[in-house]
Amino acid sequence: MNVLTPIVRVPAATHVRATMDGNTACAHVAYRVNEVCxxxxxxxxxxxxxxxxxxxxxxxxxxxxxxxxxxxMQSEGGAAGAVHGALQSGALTTTFTSSQGLLLMLPNMFKIAGELTA
Known part of the structure; x- marks a missing residue:
């Protein structure tokens, strides 16, 4: 089911609303503002x-x-590594995970945080 529709310019007085679950709403935003997923x-x-x-x-x-x-990617660790590499190249990057997957990404997240520029 493709629920993402192209952005349509509408007059300021009207609003476009859609009902969706949280995962779909998050995917909308992440896809629109990132270069690598x-x-x-x-x-x-x-x-x-x-x-x-x-x-x-x-x-x-x-x-x-x-x-x-x-x-x-082949694993959550691989996804975190891909995020690290993409961020190093300057790309806006995201990944989607669960609480368990986030725990597997912690070593990569510490590495990414340690390499941030001031």
Whole structure:
């Protein structure tokens, strides 16, 4: 189910509203504002990864006018490593995970935080 629609300019007096679950809402925002999505589908975040992958396959552009690179990795650690590499190259990057997956990403997150510029 493709729920992401192209942004349509509407007069300021009207509002476009959509009802969706939290995973879908998060996927909308993350896809629109990032250049790289490193994914490893893990419940309960699988929906976000699948939507990002579907939108990229459909050629949907983000707000920067490009199509984000969506790369499925072999593990949560691999996804964290891909995020690290993409951030090092200057790309706006995201990943989707669960609480258990976040624990597996901690070593990479500390490495990323330690390399931040002041």
């Amino acid at each position: 490193a994914i490893y589908p893990i419940t309960p975040s699988s929906t976000m990864a699948e939507l990002a992958d579907e939108w990229a396959a459909d050629g949907l552009h983000n707000i920067w006018g490009g199509i984000p690179v969506v790369q499925e």
